[in-house]
Amino acid sequence: MMDTRKHIEVCFTPGEYEYFKDEFEIVVVIDVLRATSAICAGFANGIKSIIPVSTIEEAMEYKAKGYLAGAERKGQIVEGFDFGNSPYSYMRDDFKGKEVVLTTTNGTKALNIAKDAETVVVGSLLNLDALCKWLEVQDKNILCLCSGWQDKFNLEDTICAGAICEYLLSTGKFQSDEDSSIAAKYLFLSAKDNYFGYLKSSSHRRRLKNLNLNEDIKYCLTPNQTDVIPVLRDGKLTDISK
Numbered sequence: 423m424m425d426t427r428k429h430i431e432v433c434f435t436p437g438e439y440e441y442f443k444d445e446f447e448i449v450v451v452i453d454v455l456r457a458t459s460a461i462c463a464g465f466a467n468g469i470k471s472i473i474p475v476s477t478i479e480e481a482m483e484y485k486a487k488g489y490l491a492g493a494e495r496k497g498q499i500v501e502g503f504d505f506g507n508s509p510y511s512y513m514r515d516d517f518k519g520k521e522v523v524l525t526t527t528n529g530t531k532a533l534n535i536a537k538d539a540e541t542v543v544v545g546s547l548l549n550l551d552a553l554c555k556w557l558e559v560q561d562k563n564i565l566c567l568c569s570g571w572q573d574k575f576n577l578e579d580t581i582c583a584g585a586i587c588e589y590l591l592s593t594g595k596f597q598s599d600e601d602s603s604i605a606a607k608y609l610f611l612s613a614k615d616n617y618f619g620y621l622k623s624s625s626h627r628r629r630l631k632n633l634n635l636n637e638d639i640k641y642c643l644t645p646n647q648t649d650v651i652p653v654l655r656d657g658k659l660t661d662i663s664k
């Protein structure tokens with residue numbers, strides 16, 4: 423009998439995306455610390471749309487045109503911008519109903535690398551359950567693209583990708599072939615009872631902790647705070663859950 427199950431697979435870094443990209447209709451871009459979490463926090467707070475750009479120059483051009491524009495590099499707000507990548511920056515009242523431009527070290531870059539996929543959706547622990555339920559009913563092959571750190575593997579994105587794999591595989595409607603997907607699932611199963619403790623020694627958690635961003639880390643590692651489903655269309659993210 424023909425196997426009609428769809429694929430759910432994991433790509434550990436944007437650098438490996440080219441080896442996967444042609445086989446998947448949906449790409450879930452994940453940057454748990456902190457870009458995709460900040461994006462979800464923004465939509466949960468009523469932001470109308472977010473334009474993810476890859477370079478500081480592009481973000482600056484938008485800023486010059488009067489847009490609310492944020493920029494982060496190496497975890498810090500880039501000089502000349504008023505906000506960066508902290509999810510708390512996106513909870514301001516004056517952001518409600520507005521269009522915001524954002525550039526980050528890895529997350530917005532991964533979004534732009536994936537932009538030609540049929541559907542690009544933003545994943546994080548913050549919208550995990552809602553996203554998994556939405557993905558389950560799309561009847562498409564799905565790739566979780568981890569943003570990593572400067573094209574290197576990271577634990578937090580992989581754990582989130584593993585959580586998505588675990589959920590979708592448990593529905594019986596999906597299969598995984600790649601070792602990366604199996605590894606992501608096992609990492610999630612080891613981490614799921616205590617993300618914060620599990621990631622204690624992870625490189626980016628250390629990096630952010632050194633910048634006194636522990637509250638951001640706690641927020642980004644607290645699952646299911648929102649039902650938003652941010653989807654990239656024509657270079658712009660909007661929440662299609664409404």
Ligand code: 3SL
Binds near residue numbers: 496498
């Ligand atoms: O790499 C990114 O896109 C950021 O999420 C990194 S940071 O958490 O703002 O340092």
